[in-house]
Amino acid sequence: MGSSSTSPATRAAASSGGQPEVEHAITFDQFKTDKGLTWPRRVTKTIDGKKSDEMNVTKFRINPKFGKDAFQPR
Numbered sequence: 001m002g003s004s005s006t007s008p009a010t011r012a013a014a015s016s017g018g019q020p021e022v023e024h025a026i027t028f029d030q031f032k033t034d035k036g037l038t039w040p041r042r043v044t045k046t047i048d049g050k051k052s053d054e055m056n057v058t059k060f061r062i063n064p065k066f067g068k069d070a071f072q073p074r
Contacts, residue, residue, distance in 0.1 A: 023046075023047070024045070025045070026044070028042070043055045
């Protein structure tokens with residue numbers, strides 16, 4: 001048999017009929033302080049160590065006012 005790149009945990013889960021284990025991580029970085037609050041400016045999601053999504057936050061509002069119909073179905 002040849003070598004396999006599958007991890008022992010993945011092989012064990014697959015052989016028992018379960019789903020393989022996959023690491024998901026969300027990383028917050030590039031923190032800045034604005035109006036006395038510190039917020040991350042970049043949010044990155046990785047799956048099995050590979051970047052899947054990245055969001056750059058350029059502006060935000062804390063507790064914005066919403067009209068009474070803001071969440072009504074249209």
